[in-house]
Amino acid sequence: MSHARARQAIEIKLMAWATARPIRVANFEQEFAALPGETYLQAYQLPGATTCSYLGGDAYEYTGVYQVSITCPAGQALATAEALVDELSALFRVDSELSRNGFEGMVTEPVDQGPTITESAIYTVPASFTYRGVADQPPAGA
Numbered sequence: 001m002s003h004a005r006a007r008q009a010i011e012i013k014l015m016a017w018a019t020a021r022p023i024r025v026a027n028f029e030q031e032f033a034a035l036p037g038e039t040y041l042q043a044y045q046l047p048g049a050t051t052c053s054y055l056g057g058d059a060y061e062y063t064g065v066y067q068v069s070i071t072c073p074a075g076q077a078l079a080t081a082e083a084l085v086d087e088l089s090a091l092f093r094v095d096s097e098l099s100r101n102g103f104e105g106m107v108t109e110p111v112d113q114g115p116t117i118t119e120s121a122i123y124t125v126p127a128s129f130t131y132r133g134v135a136d137q138p139p140a141g142a
Contacts, residue, residue, distance in 0.1 A: 002066045002135035003047040005103035008034040010066050010092075010131065014043060017091050017142075019061060034071070038054070046128075059134045062105070066092075067114075067128040074121050081125035086111045092129050105133020 018025050018041060021076045026032040036038055048063040068088055070081045098105040105130050114126035117136040 002133065003045065003050070003101045004085075005065060005100040005130055005135065006047075006062055006098060006105055006133055007045045008043070009066075009098040009100035009103060009105065012043075013091065013098075014017065014068065015089070032038050035071045035090045037069065037076075039072045039076065039084075040058065042071060042124075043067065044069070056105065059118055061132065061134050062103070063108075063130065063132045065130050067126055070127065071122050072125070074118075074123060078116065078123075078125070080115070081116075081123075085111065085125065085127045088127050092128050098133060103133050103135045105131055108132045 015025060021040060023039065024032075025043060026034075026044075032040075042066045046065040046067060048065070051061045051063075052059070053061060070084050072081050092107050092111055094107055094110050096107045098107065109130035111127050111129045114128065117124045117126070
């Protein structure tokens with residue numbers, strides 16, 4: 001399943017960047033508790049349709065949207081989240097490569113900032129981009 005490989009390619013790049021900052025990324029596969037006053041990221045893959053444009057059915061095309069939500073404590077300047085959106089835009093530039101274990105893809109649309117979502121103690125700024133890639137179809141019976 002190449003949506004998984006697309007997610008892995010994106011997450012490897014995201015985690016390397018976040019570790020270097022440092023900023024934590026909440027991962028649904030691990031327990032996460034935000035620290036008081038902490039800015040952190042939550043990331044989600046929104047897979048799109050899988051298609052096959054080849055007569056022989058040799059390869060599948062995978063598209064989707066990847067969203068990174070920047071969660072900040074209430075009262076922190078919105079400029080903090082906006083600066084992170086700018087950094088994500090530089091990290092995931094249009095036409096940047098996304099490759100992992102036979103999945104060959106790229107970012108196809110620029111990072112786009114969504115509307116700020118406010119709650120009593122935090123606010124969240126979503127940023128997302130579109131990806132597309134191709135992976136060979138496994139042989140029949142494999």
